[in-house]
Amino acid sequence: xxxxxxxxxxxxxxxxxxxxxxxxxxxxxxxxxxxxxxxxxxxxxxxxxxxxxxxxxxxxxxxxxxxxxxxxxxxxxxxxxxxxxxxxxxxxxxxxxxxxxxxxxxxxxxxxxxxxxxxxxxxxxxxxxxxxxxxxxxxxxxxxxxxxxxxxxxxxxxxxxxxxxxxxxxxxxxxxxxxxxxxxxxxxxx
Numbered sequence: 001x002x003x004x005x006x007x008x009x010x011x012x013x014x015x016x017x018x019x020x021x022x023x024x025x026x027x028x029x030x031x032x033x034x035x036x037x038x039x040x041x042x043x044x045x046x047x048x049x050x051x052x053x054x055x056x057x058x059x060x061x062x063x064x065x066x067x068x069x070x071x072x073x074x075x076x077x078x079x080x081x082x083x084x085x086x087x088x089x090x091x092x093x094x095x096x097x098x099x100x101x102x103x104x105x106x107x108x109x110x111x112x113x114x115x116x117x118x119x120x121x122x123x124x125x126x127x128x129x130x131x132x133x134x135x136x137x138x139x140x141x142x143x144x145x146x147x148x149x150x151x152x153x154x155x156x157x158x159x160x161x162x163x164x165x166x167x168x169x170x171x172x173x174x175x176x177x178x179x180x181x182x183x184x185x186x187x188x189x190x
Contacts (some may be wrong), residue, residue, distance in 0.1 A: 021066040021108030025146040079114035083166040116140035
């Protein structure tokens with residue numbers, strides 16, 4: 001009984017990868033008890049290797065903080081399909097949009113994060129992003145790639161390549177074959 005108590009709680013097991021909304025993908029390395037202010041607390045010890053951070057979350061607070069298991073493969077496919085859609089950029093002030101993007105990134109919802117990546121993505125042919133747009137894009141891409149790599153058991157680099165390939169398939173993003181041929185014809189004529 002004691003061994004089970006320290007390896008599984010609330011449906012989560014030690015060594016399992018999870019998603020913590022504010023930090024992304026982490027791994028439960030232990031379930032331990034600590035005394036805090038005279039009360040005994042059971043805590044998940046979650047390690048975020050990339051951030052070099054360890055987080056302790058009370059097992060009773062899992063639902064309220066939004067901690068969840070990794071997305072299932074169909075949900076990851078749905079997120080990757082979202083990337084192929086047309087960017088939906090509201091015509092509101094940047095500060096308001098930035099807050100909405102930040103909220104989506106910290107929601108822990110893989111499809112919402114994919115929407116942010118899609119909306120803030122810029123191909124080489126599009127105008128340059130502002131610093132704050134770039135920061136939000138990088139944060140969303142990082143969260144998405146970490147979850148995709150954990151679910152599909154591939155490296156983060158491979159996950160980013162897969163995400164960028166999906167983004168390139170979006171409307172008016174990939175290279176248009178007609179324009180490439182026109183450029184070659186113009187070079188030959190010169």
